[in-house]
Amino acid sequence: MSFIEIQSVNKHYGAVQALYDVSLSIAKGEFVTLLGPSGSGKTTLLKILAGFDPVTSGTIRMAGRDITSVPPERRNFGLVFQGYALFPHMTVADNIAYPLKVRRRPRGEIAEQVRAMLDLVQLGKFANRKPQELSGGQQQRVALARALVFRPDLLLLDEPMSALDKKLRFDLQEELRDIHRRLGTTFINVTHDQEEAMHMSDSIAVMNHGQIEQFGPAFTLYRQPANRFVAGFVGKSNLLEGRIAQGRFQAGDIVLSLPGAAAEGRVALMLRPEDVELAQAPVEGGKAALPAEVVSATYTGDRAIYTAAVGPEARFLVYGSARTGLIPEGSRVHLAFDPQDCLLLR
Amino acid sequence: MARSIFWISTVLCLAFLALPLLLVLPLAFNTSSFLTYPMEGFTFAWFGEVFGQPSWTKAIWNSVKVAAGAMALAVLIGGLAATGVTLTGRVLQMVLSALFVSPVVVPSIVVAVAFAYAFGRAGLSGSYASLVLAHAILGAPLVFLSVLTSLRGLDPDLDRAAASMGASRLHRFRHVTLPLAAPGFLAGALFAFITSFDEVVVALFLAAPESTTLPIALFSGLRDRLQPTIVVVALLLSLVSLLFLLAMGQMQKRGAAASRN
Numbered sequence A: 001m002s003f004i005e006i007q008s009v010n011k012h013y014g015a016v017q018a019l020y021d022v023s024l025s026i027a028k029g030e031f032v033t034l035l036g037p038s039g040s041g042k043t044t045l046l047k048i049l050a051g052f053d054p055v056t057s058g059t060i061r062m063a064g065r066d067i068t069s070v071p072p073e074r075r076n077f078g079l080v081f082q083g084y085a086l087f088p089h090m091t092v093a094d095n096i097a098y099p100l101k102v103r104r105r106p107r108g109e110i111a112e113q114v115r116a117m118l119d120l121v122q123l124g125k126f127a128n129r130k131p132q133e134l135s136g137g138q139q140q141r142v143a144l145a146r147a148l149v150f151r152p153d154l155l156l157l158d159e160p161m162s163a164l165d166k167k168l169r170f171d172l173q174e175e176l177r178d179i180h181r182r183l184g185t186t187f188i189n190v191t192h193d194q195e196e197a198m199h200m201s202d203s204i205a206v207m208n209h210g211q212i213e214q215f216g217p218a219f220t221l222y223r224q225p226a227n228r229f230v231a232g233f234v235g236k237s238n239l240l241e242g243r244i245a246q247g248r249f250q251a252g253d254i255v256l257s258l259p260g261a262a263a264e265g266r267v268a269l270m271l272r273p274e275d276v277e278l279a280q281a282p283v284e285g286g287k288a289a290l291p292a293e294v295v296s297a298t299y300t301g302d303r304a305i306y307t308a309a310v311g312p313e314a315r316f317l318v319y320g321s322a323r324t325g326l327i328p329e330g331s332r333v334h335l336a337f338d339p340q341d342c343l344l345l346r
Numbered sequence B: 001m002a003r004s005i006f007w008i009s010t011v012l013c014l015a016f017l018a019l020p021l022l023l024v025l026p027l028a029f030n031t032s033s034f035l036t037y038p039m040e041g042f043t044f045a046w047f048g049e050v051f052g053q054p055s056w057t058k059a060i061w062n063s064v065k066v067a068a069g070a071m072a073l074a075v076l077i078g079g080l081a082a083t084g085v086t087l088t089g090r091v092l093q094m095v096l097s098a099l100f101v102s103p104v105v106v107p108s109i110v111v112a113v114a115f116a117y118a119f120g121r122a123g124l125s126g127s128y129a130s131l132v133l134a135h136a137i138l139g140a141p142l143v144f145l146s147v148l149t150s151l152r153g154l155d156p157d158l159d160r161a162a163a164s165m166g167a168s169r170l171h172r173f174r175h176v177t178l179p180l181a182a183p184g185f186l187a188g189a190l191f192a193f194i195t196s197f198d199e200v201v202v203a204l205f206l207a208a209p210e211s212t213t214l215p216i217a218l219f220s221g222l223r224d225r226l227q228p229t230i231v232v233v234a235l236l237l238s239l240v241s242l243l244f245l246l247a248m249g250q251m252q253k254r255g256a257a258a259s260r261n
Helices: A040-052 A092-102 A107-120 A136-150 A167-181 A195-202 A218-223 A228-233 B003-029 B047-053 B056-084 B088-105 B108-122 B128-152 B156-164 B169-198 B201-206 B215-222 B229-261
Strands: A002-013 A016-027 A031-034 A057-063 A079-082 A154-158 A186-190 A203-208 A211-216 A238-245 A248-251 A254-257 A265-271 A277-279 A288-298 A304-310 A314-320 A332-337 A343-345
Touching: A002 A186, A002 A228, A002 B215, A016 A040, A016 A186, A016 A211, A031 A040, A040 A079, A040 A154, A040 A186, A079 A136, A079 A167, A079 B156, A092 A107, A092 A136, A107 A136, A136 A167, A167 A195, A186 A195, A195 A218, A203 A218, A203 A228, A211 A218, A211 A228, A211 A238, A228 A238, A228 A265, A228 A343, A238 A314, A248 A265, A254 A288, A277 A288, A277 A314, A304 A332, A304 B215, B003 B047, B003 B229, B047 B056, B056 B088, B056 B128, B056 B169, B056 B215, B056 B229, B088 B128, B108 B128, B108 B201, B128 B201, B156 B169, B169 B215, B169 B229, B201 B215
Parallel strands: A031 A186, A031 A203, A079 A154, A154 A186
Antiparallel strands: A002 A016, A002 A057, A203 A211, A238 A248, A238 A265, A248 A254, A265 A343, A277 A332, A288 A304, A288 A332, A304 A314
């Protein structure tokens, strides 16, 4: 039984269409991320969910109830903004107390809840500071506490990490995931950062040009992308444009026999960089092998990143082990991979 | 080059704006009853004369009353207008803004005649109410502009954040928008007060002998008798304006600091 049900939502801004027939159902307690490049419609969808923007057509239901035209102040959704939107004239504690004051809760209860929330986000010491006296990461946590203190039915996060540096981002992602597990609230996060999406979410909706390209857990998106866009946007991939004919894939000089390939016609062959091996000796049976030349080799500590040229045009990205050093640029090698790991995309 | 331009413009500016004032003001302390140099001696007697003469004190008191009333009314009208305008669409916003600012653009003599005629018809001529009303209409555009500027400087996400937390539009205005736009309201209020306090043309048309404001009293004083009391009053007027301007500068500084984050 889905908790949030988005049905065939279309959104026009004048002549521009921002969302095309978007449908999505989200289970209670799920952590869902809307992932996409800028202009993909992910923020528009979030604004519609929050109630700031009306839909052009379509419906949004929460627990079976139609909330499409309910104003934001009556939705009971928490929101964390990209720029945090903390009230600069109030202290941290007053910011967090605001939604409870709006709800006219008794004073003692407010104080107690605010303290509990400050403890949850580890900002107990900063209760009486003004938001602008805090660091970006701390402001972010105040915004989170303020959006959760009134036990919202749904928490919406609009690119919450985009203003933070990489190290802090990782820590906050861990923290957010932990808070999600502890509270069990349904979270919907918007981001363009696929690492962030994969780190935190139960399910990811990949969006592009106002449509949902694929919705599923990170593993499915990565191993079984539905199309070229998802394959290219979620993780790194090698895409080789070619044709299928009689169970064989052909792209220029490259010919691979793929036993599972039933379809015919134009396709893209996808291969993840970690599924390919650079073999300096001829490869043993069961694996496909393509002769190639190492064009560039980069050492990053945890692994080696190679670009290998197959023929005049095709370039393959390959992740290899770097424990024994790099294979030098210009080496003649074989790209070895299991044909099972190849995915054909229409 | 840039330095010399800076100095030339500064000196010219001071010569044109400040020098005439500085030349006249010392005469407020002159013992002679003629407005002439050289000064014969130093005295505060003319101050005593101004505060002792009912015609001056009455005019001062009238001016303060009218300015305070006009300020309150202008803040109400201008503040509401600015708040309302920010809630409308772009085209309507332009049209409404132009309309609300129009009293500033129309020549004051035209406005004054219109007021005199209209208030005469309504049986209000010469009353405090007519002066307060007229000055409020002149001050409202200033409040409108100043409040509009500070409302536009607010992050729209603050209002959205408050809405998402369940706050009604009125609650949001009262607890989020108003405190953050307060510097704009205060600056507008000061503008409105000074405008009314200094206003001559409209007051000339509307004021009756018993509701004469300070600038009018000054004006007739100039015609009747050239005495240092006039300079004293001018000095007081300048001081009030200067104080208000300083207060406004302070407020804008604080407003800028508050809205920076």
